[in-house]
Amino acid sequence: MERVRLHAALAQWPRLRVANPVGALTLSCEDATTVEVAAALRGGPGEPRGVWIEVTPDYPAALVARDVATLSWLIALDHVVVASSWAPAAQAEVVRALLGDDEVNLVNEVATLRGAYNRPAPPRPVTVWWFDGDLHDGSTTLVARAHSRDDLGEWTTYS
Helix, strand or coil: CCEEEEEECHHHHHHHHHCCCCCCEEEEECCCCHHHHHHHCCCCCCCCCEEEEECECCECHHHHHHHHHHHHHHCCCCEEEEECCCCHHHHHHHHHHCCCCCCEEEECCCCEEEEECCCCCCCCCCEEEEECCCEECCCCEECEEEEEECCCCEEEEEC
16 A cells, blocks of 8 residues: 655645646645645546645644545545644544544543534545554554655655
């Protein structure tokens, strides 16, 4: 299994509408909201299959889950990578729990959720990864194998 992350500036995203260099990208935007940029690429050849989102005190995991759920109805989203400087696995657990239709009751080191809902759930499964230097989804760990930079941005391949 392989995941490719493209980290680029907002100014580069229109070029992805013309030609997607690889089939399934995980996109992150360095100077704009990644979810909004991914939604703007909807329907074009550059439509992403994954997004890379940084959880921060101003953008907590519960809001990330809300935005990912909404995005999944706009594009064929397969993956979300949750990055955080604090407890990325626990942050991803919150996002994963809130992507279902069921009531969420969860207590971990970053959140306490009781009777929470985030409906509607995505129309198809979204794999939630967390990043701590490597990518993890609970059963799989992917390690950065290649890193390059071109006129679109920074590319990192995990396998």
